[in-house]
Amino acid sequence: MTAVKERSCTTLFTTVVGVLAVFPSLGVSAVATPTPREPIAPISAPVDIDARKLSLGERLFHDPRMSADGRMSCATCHPLSEGGTDHRSHVVTVAGKELLLSTPTVFNSALSARHGWLGSVESFPKLLDQKIQDRFIFNSDWKQVEERLSQDSSYAISFQSIYGSRPTAAAVGDALAEFFQSLRTTESRFDRFLRGDEGALTEDEKAGYRQFKSHGCIACHQGVNVGGNVFQRLGVFEDYFAVRGVDETADIGRYLITGRERDRHVFRVPSLRNVAATPPYFHDGSALSLEDAVHVMVRFQLGQQPDEKDVQLIVKFLKSLTGYYQGKSL
Ligand code: HEC
Ligand code: HEC
Structure with a gap:
């Protein structure tokens, strides 16, 4: 010291x-x-963004079915109309648990070499895996996410036409990653x-x-x-x-x-x-x-x-x- x-x-x-x-x-x-x-x-400005993937990713970002109890989406804590953050000093999760870190914005995050306050995450797929599984964020798993999204016929059509498959973890991750890349100011x-x-x-x-x-x-x-x-x-x-x-x-x-x-x-x-x-x-x-x-x-x-x-x-x-x-x- x-x-x-x-x-x-x-x-x-x-x-x-x-x-x-x-x-x-x-x-x-x-x-x-x-x-x-x-x-x-x-x-x-972001280049080579696939407009169809972007709009699918944007929908997923706002979809509470990503979380186990269906009440929380990425946008709950990162509302885009509010600067990409919930402006709380400590996040309160659906489970009522107060997290110890404030919410950083998602804007331009794709341009940072590391993510989060501790810089512990260096790639978007890793970040997404953590969000889905974190007990205090989505408390879910990819199997549950795939099942939930597959039940929605409009998703089934979008995923089929863009990825030639049902909503798989890989396709969901890819669409969200495309959206994430577009979040630049x-x-x-x-x-x-x-x-x-x-x-x-x-x-x-x-x-x-x-x-x-x-x-x-x-x-x-x-x-x-x-x-x-x-x-x-x-x-x-x-x-x-x-x-x-x-x-x-x-x-x-x-x-x-x-x-x-x-x-x-x-x-x-x-x-x-x-x-x-x-x-x-x-x-x-x-x-x-x-x-x-x-x-x-x-x-x-x-x-x-x-x-x-x-x-x-x-x-x-x-x-x-x-x-x-x-x-x-x-
Ligand atoms: C319960 C609130 C909550 C939800 C829901 C949530 N986040 Fe976060 N997010 C946070 C907090 C808190 C951090 C900081 C965590 C840390 O530093 O370890 C963070 C960090 C991030 C970062 C890193 C920003 C940076 O550059 O430091 C990104 C990107 C991000 N979240 C994207 C997402 C995406 C995509 C989703 C949906 C899959 C999501 N978040 C859902 C609260 C949330
Ligand atoms: C030695 C490295 C270092 C220097 C020099 C430095 N900062 Fe920082 N800055 C940090 C770190 C680390 C944090 C995050 C601290 C935390 O969150 O607890 C930070 C956070 C901030 C924040 C808050 C950002 C946010 O989103 O919460 C602002 C604003 C800021 N710095 C402005 C400045 C300004 C202005 C100066 C010069 C007067 C400066 N910094 C000098 C390392 C530095």
Whole structure:
């Protein structure tokens, strides 16, 4: 812990580069490479999406028959009209069980190298298997899902015409994966700026972006998703959990998966795309506003005293990361 606290910003950068080097799937092929000038790349519209698979996947995403008791669909916790998250600090499942993690958005998740707060899942099929089987999510299994969907004649027709089969686990997974790939938000003002439209950002937003880089936020939040591709400890310079109080199981971070002491309180750095539309913030949903979240970051991740004017400028920049989905701003 002491070693961590003593890290200077330079070693922090080195650490991040080190993490990048060991991060297996960082060269994610779907991700555009950052322009030589900027450490963040604009999001491009999804290509080669099969419209029929997409619309079938969209229907499945909203279908509560995916869950054992028929009351919960993916959209229950990830409503697309609400930024792809239920905005709860802790998910409450149908069974009344309160999960310890807040719900991240599904938008642009396909552009992140790893999924979930702990970054424990590296592929969509694996994520889907977990969702179906998780006792507190769908509490089901593929056999039950296949049987349920097969009873619906309109599904039978769609699956037959697209996949030449009944609704099998593979076909359901494929349609949902196609839909998942399409969940991108494009045309944010910041992306227009990156593409050369100087007038897309106000002077304050541009100043906020410069602060975001000069303060060192960019060391952890970079790439096409402004995050989503490295692991870092929450509380690099100061013990966040000692200050916040109450250490919950979920707070131990990647230690939960690896059992390695150095992974205690380490999380996947989340994407900041559309962050203005997805409060509350952090794995514990503890920050209710962007201002609160940036204060925590400046203090605990950068070891600096938050300067109110800088925080406001950074928040303005973060708001310019909100993009469009199906023609509507998130
Ligand atoms: C009961 C609420 C709930 C339901 C239902 C649910 N999710 Fe989630 N989802 C969560 C929570 C909570 C997390 C964070 C879990 C973690 O970090 O370990 C998450 C994480 C995710 C992520 C990772 C996002 C990222 O980039 O970090 C994706 C993608 C996702 N869910 C898609 C789905 C899909 C597809 C379905 C339907 C098959 C679904 N979810 C159903 C609550 C839910
Ligand atoms: C050392 C790496 C690191 C640095 C530097 C860093 N962050 Fe973070 N950031 C993280 C991690 C890790 C989380 C997730 C923590 C959690 O959920 O518990 C996070 C979460 C966030 C969130 C909440 C996102 C969400 O959806 O919940 C915001 C906003 C944010 N950071 C902004 C910033 C800003 C602005 C700066 C610079 C002032 C910054 N970060 C610097 C690692 C970093």
